[in-house]
Amino acid sequence: xxxxxxxxxxxxxxxxxxxxxxxxxxxxxxxxxxxxxxxxxxxxxxxxxxxxxxxxxxxxxxxxxxxxxxxxxxxxxxxxxxxxxxxxxxxxxxxxxxxxxxxxxxxxxxxxxxxxxxxxxxxxxxxxxxxxxxxxxxxxxxxxxxxxxxxxxxxxxxxxxxxxxxxxxxxxxxxxxxxxxxxxxxxxxxxxxxxxxxxxxxxxxxxxxxxxxxxxxxxxxxxxxxxxxxxxxxxxxxxxxxxxxxxxxxxxxxxxxxxxxxxxxxxxxxxxxxxxxxxxxxxxxxxxxxxxxxxxxxxxxxxxxxxxxxxxxx
Ligand SMILES: NC(=O)c1ccc[n+]([C@@H]2O[C@H](COP(=O)([O-])OP(=O)(O)OC[C@H]3O[C@@H](n4cnc5c(N)ncnc54)[C@H](OP(=O)(O)O)[C@@H]3O)[C@@H](O)[C@H]2O)c1
Numbered sequence: 001x002x003x004x005x006x007x008x009x010x011x012x013x014x015x016x017x018x019x020x021x022x023x024x025x026x027x028x029x030x031x032x033x034x035x036x037x038x039x040x041x042x043x044x045x046x047x048x049x050x051x052x053x054x055x056x057x058x059x060x061x062x063x064x065x066x067x068x069x070x071x072x073x074x075x076x077x078x079x080x081x082x083x084x085x086x087x088x089x090x091x092x093x094x095x096x097x098x099x100x101x102x103x104x105x106x107x108x109x110x111x112x113x114x115x116x117x118x119x120x121x122x123x124x125x126x127x128x129x130x131x132x133x134x135x136x137x138x139x140x141x142x143x144x145x146x147x148x149x150x151x152x153x154x155x156x157x158x159x160x161x162x163x164x165x166x167x168x169x170x171x172x173x174x175x176x177x178x179x180x181x182x183x184x185x186x187x188x189x190x191x192x193x194x195x196x197x198x199x200x201x202x203x204x205x206x207x208x209x210x211x212x213x214x215x216x217x218x219x220x221x222x223x224x225x226x227x228x229x230x231x232x233x234x235x236x237x238x239x240x241x242x243x244x245x246x247x248x249x250x251x252x253x254x255x256x257x258x259x260x261x262x263x264x265x266x267x268x269x270x271x272x273x274x275x276x277x278x279x280x281x282x283x284x285x286x287x288x289x290x291x292x293x294x295x296x297x298x299x300x301x302x303x304x305x306x307x308x309x310x311x312x313x314x
Contacts, residue, residue: 001099002073003135004127007042008167009071010049022068025053026086041134044170056085065089069097069165076100076272083109095119095162097145101190101257102272103183104279106148115149119162122146122182125171128260139254142172146179181235188228188237190273192220192244194258195294198268198301201259205252208245217244219290227281227288262301265309270298 002025010023025040027033033055039048054065067089074082079100083090090096097119098106110118124141145163147155159175166173176182197204200213207213221241228234237243261268274295281288 001123001125001127002071003040003129003133004042004044004125004137005071005073005099005167005171006051007040007045007049007135008170010040010051011045011167011170023051025051026070027053027055029057030055035132037133039133043136043138056082066091067094069095069162071097071099073099075267076102076105076269077267079105080108083113093117097121097162097166099123100272101186101269102276103180103187104272104276106183110148115147116152116154116158119145119147119159120179120183121173122176122179122186123171140172142174144176144179144182145173146176146182148180148183151177178235180233184228184234185237185243187273187276188224188240189244189247191224191277191291192217192240193248194256194268195270195274195298196220197256197259198262199294199297203252204248204254204256208248216290216294217241220294223288223290224277227277227284227286227291230284230286231280262305265305265312267306268298268302270295270302274298 006023006025025036027036033053036053037048038053039050041048065088067086068091070083070086070090072079072083079098083096095117096109096113098109099121100106106118106120110120121143123143124139125137125143126139126141127135127137130136145159145166147159156175156177159177163173163175168174193204193207196207196213196217199216200207200210202210202213207217218241221244225237225240228237255263258268258270258273274291277291278288278295281291
């Protein structure tokens with residue numbers, strides 16, 4: 001996602017805007033910086049786009065990096081640490097734009113850094129790397145930009161001002177005044193679908209065809225709906241089973257992001273999906289045995305996948 005957005009920002013539909021000229025990649029450390037060729041290739045553009053980069057760790061106190069707009073494209077579980085690691089470069093006016101799956105980290109960062117400066121994006125674009133810094137924009141979708149919390153009279157102006165800096169045309173970005181509702185619904189669907197695709201090692205659509213998967217899916221939908229019904233901030237979920245059914249039909253051939261992570265031996269975001277749902281249930285003294293079982297199975301599968309990947313690198 002970081003490569004896709006950086007590339008779209010820096011090319012800005014062919015226009016070199018002031019903001020686009022000042023795009024920088026913030027890479028994890030010197031090793032990542034050493035492996036950066038100085039440009040990003042993207043299936044959307046014919047020529048690789050040169051973008052300057054800096055390494056975050058190892059940045060000394062003397063470094064005077066100041067960030068006006070921070071687009072955070074780490075996995076949910078890495079996000080708090082990634083933003084905290086940039087504390088010296090943030091000012092009280094820095095806008096923080098979050099692209100993570102889930103909702104927990106968006107709530108935490110909004111609370112920690114203030115509702116006026118934190119923005120959330122929910123996107124259906126798909127991106128994967130065919131090589132380091134060479135991104136394929138698979139599945140052109142849309143992106144919705146909004147802010148969490150009750151809002152104030154200036155929210156719309158803040159959202160429109162940020163939208164002008166983003167590649168709204170290239171990535172089909174629009175404002176959603178109720179991004180919270182969109183993120184809650186996406187969380188509910190991801191909780192129902194993602195882990196199950198790992199447990200059954202299948203594409204999305206197959207969840208409806210494998211009898212055992214379909215049965216667990218139905219029980220998960222009931223449980224997720226019951227938990228979210230007890231969360232005052234969550235919108236009414238309606239018939240979650242029908243919504244999940246529709247998503248699975250539309251994305252029948254897709255391999256979920258969680259299954260992709262497992263197949264690459266990488267940590268998944270499941271702690272921020274079913275894990276977060278279990279936390280919400282615990283806080284309200286609700287039982288959610290199906291989600292807990294799924295989470296437990298995921299922990300075993302994930303640690304096995306990570307161990308196997310490490311062993312293959314040695
Ligand atoms: N890819 C998609 O199609 C897609 C679609 C919708 C939503 N999303 C959401 O977007 C988020 C990012 O997904 P992704 O697929 O782009 O993940 P990804 O390919 O794993 O990229 C995350 C990047 O963040 C880097 N990173 C982690 N911690 C960092 C730190 N402290 N400082 C600097 N860099 C750090 C990682 O570096 P290392 O490789 O060194 O760990 C990695 O390059 C996720 O929440 C995902 O759910 C993705």
